[in-house]
Amino acid sequence: MVQLIKIDANDNVAILTEAATKGTMFPEGVILKEDIPQAHKVALADLKKGQAVLRYGVVLGYLLKDVPKGGWINETSLALPDQPGLDAMEFGHPCPDFLPDPPLETFEGYDNGPDSYAGTRNLFAITTTVQCVSPVVDQLVTQIRKSLLPNYPNVEDVVALNHAYGCGVAINAPDAQIPIRSIKNLMRNPNFGGQIMVVGLGCEKLTVDKLLESEEINKDNVVILQDYPGYGAMMQALLSMAETKLKVLNERKRTTLPLSKLCIGMQCGGSDAFSGITANPSAGFASDLLVKAGSTVMFSEVTEVRDGVHLLALRCVDKEARDKLAKEIGWYDDYLAKGMVDRSANPTPGNKKGGLSNIVEKAMGSIAKSGHSPIVEVIGPGELPTKHGLIFAATPASDIVCGPSQLASGIALQVFMTGRGTPYGLSEAPVIKVCSRNDLKQHWDDLIDLNAGGIATGEETVEQVGLRLFNLIIDVASGRKKTFAEQYGLHNFLCVFNPAPIT
Amino acid sequence: MVQLIKIDANDNVAILTEAATKGTMFPEGVILKEDIPQAHKVALADLKKGQAVLRYGVVLGYLLKDVPKGGWINETSLALPDQPGLDAMEFGHPCPDFLPDPPLETFEGYDNGPDSYAGTRNLFAITTTVQCVSPVVDQLVTQIRKSLLPNYPNVEDVVALNHAYGCGVAINAPDAQIPIRSIKNLMRNPNFGGQIMVVGLGCEKLTVDKLLESEEINKDNVVILQDYPGYGAMMQALLSMAETKLKVLNERKRTTLPLSKLCIGMQCGGSDAFSGITANPSAGFASDLLVKAGSTVMFSEVTEVRDGVHLLALRCVDKEARDKLAKEIGWYDDYLAKGMVDRSANPTPGNKKGGLSNIVEKAMGSIAKSGHSPIVEVIGPGELPTKHGLIFAATPASDIVCGPSQLASGIALQVFMTGRGTPYGLSEAPVIKVCSRNDLKQHWDDLIDLNAGGIATGEETVEQVGLRLFNLIIDVASGRKKTFAEQYGLHNFLCVFNPAPIT
């Protein structure tokens, strides 16, 4: 039966659990004035033009016209409020002490030695310096899968770290540091077991010394295609190096490790108005459990936290984190301004169809995935964290860009919340897909790994779903379960974030 | 034997055909003052600090120190001259009347009806609206290759038009028109036979109506993944649509067509100082032959023509072309400036190692590929030409971005000149690789399709190599020959140019 969901006591709107027709009556005393789609907002009182619309206890925007009690409020109804300033944001507020205890504190992972996060998969990754070499590396991967991989059964897959960067780019532009460090850090992802194999061309701008330490640059780790006499010769050299690396990786075994060895990422994509009350809060609950167990959890998506930046600042544990937050968000403001847009460019047609009227509403739902833990550190896109705990990694919200950025920052698994549904997956780490609505789970039963929709219908609580998600994360991280995307081999391209010009 | 190559009578430098040691004497009366690498510049007279260095009869830059006769001039020796202004450039100068007659006027292509260019290959292309669907489309392509393609032997391959655009982007930014029109035009490339199959997700920003005409948006051409109940169902629908398209494409046959039905592109990558005197001028000669036969030939690479823009303007047939040239180049100047760089960001370490001291020298060599024909039209990246003849398509110089841009503008084949060597290839059209030096052909005998190096050693003339290239273009276009990249399946990612922000 269709219900109204109100989140904060101060809210003057609620959302519909199902589409409902004009005249539908609710126990709250609301009668719908028109047909309203699922997940869209209903006015809980007569609201006047200019009045603030409140959801999550936050001002989503100001009404452009009068809306009667029971009327529909959507993306055409609201003027966007000013975005919060970045100067002197308050920080270091105590986080709630009700943070839950984790039900278990270990997982079965691939140890990478002290001071390193563990792998959730045992993958052989081949790094490319430049897109120019990708055609050869793709053929190499095909060869490895056919003729080598069957001999090394402990290696789960071979991954070409193909990207669009490396040459034909302004390598000395200030913003070039983002793609460069992303590729540099990506090859050291915990799932790759510390084995380095870099394929370069020989005349590219992203030279090997920008990616490797000097002691790593040698014939054991680097193949430069222009050094080899032709295609046959380069393939032979590549296969030979690959076999050496596979031998080492094949010795890796899963062992029982403390959860402090686990680093995961969270993001959402194709969100709807349920995302913020079902999938994302349960992800936040799972995140809190993991953080309390000592894990590192990253959340991201700058344009989706922009309107709640002051709320994140409050949770920053120190001035350093707060200042870095302001710096990264300010950088993004400038980046968007250069392209003559602002954070209002974020919401998609699907978001709006799903009831998210604007970026403020989307942001409040998006932030829910970070739970209630303190933010111990803020990092730029592709940077490595230095602390354990909840980290804000300031990446774009774009699913296909956030994924590679978090991989570069060291996640060994990603949790992906979706309202509309997407087949998204990464070759480099398992992606668990969580949906926000029962309908989507029914519709995409063979693509969605976990359904958080029961929260909207009262069948489950945020805590219950969050605990199920926590357990699924441990199972997938431990190799006991494979995600649907892994089963089908659904992998997105490694879209490394490059905000600097192409030349 | 090592020789000096001087291009213009006014030049005060020449380049070495081979590396040579200090003390080497040349018939020109020059004695090397130091060891100088192959293709690098030697001073032909005592030159003073501040003096202009001339090659191609053009000022490459101004000396930062005195250089004696026989001394080495490289990237550390020169201050970059100001770039030419874009205001009121002269245009419409008559082109030389010695333009050569083509030896033949037809090829064997796939006709696409009147007013359309013909295909050089018969490919089934699947368009994606957004990277989100690519994992599914990749699996689809694997399935099609395995179970459907063998039944349709006239279809040469199936191509997924995967790209990084479509969502998580500022779709209303002014510059978003570039990626949008690129993807829109790409699916209509002559090699795809007019068959349209678009796979969308359902909540992306790049909606189907931005790519298709309203009469094309129907169940015969479009699959929206969110409309299907799960992975199995969407794969079934996709395979079924694919089979319908394959049936139509399988009816295509090559026929003898006038060369006016051929549209090709030219670009260079991994250039050296020989590129401008061997590979690129022979490409220019082949281009002139094709243009005289009625073909359309595109050349591109804005940062590499920037310093010769006034020379291109002179060749523009009318004010419209000249004005568009100024507009596109000016847009690129601004684009680079926003990233805090300029056209000097273009040359690569490989270029410099290959003797190209700066962007002026690279530009003079790069422009040589356009031959001497008049420029009938200038188009923006991903735009469609409206005229036959020589076209300047204002794309980035980046190999992997120029390729997809020219494909969007309708090329059915690309010629790629290289000095350093790259395995570059495109799934969507054959790429003929031409090298600038004999050594590279020897070194990469199984990757380079044609060697222009004999021009530097006096074994062949520009005209002879140009004619061989013309004939190879016709053979490859007619399907009588396959390029090395085609034989091995070497294909780069479709890096659609997106100068607008990621969100």
Ligand SMILES: [Ca+2]
């Ligand atoms: Ca999101």
Ligand SMILES: [Ca+2]
């Ligand atoms: Ca996202």
Ligand SMILES: [Ca+2]
């Ligand atoms: Ca996706």
Ligand SMILES: [Ca+2]
């Ligand atoms: Ca070039």
Ligand SMILES: [Ca+2]
């Ligand atoms: Ca190029």
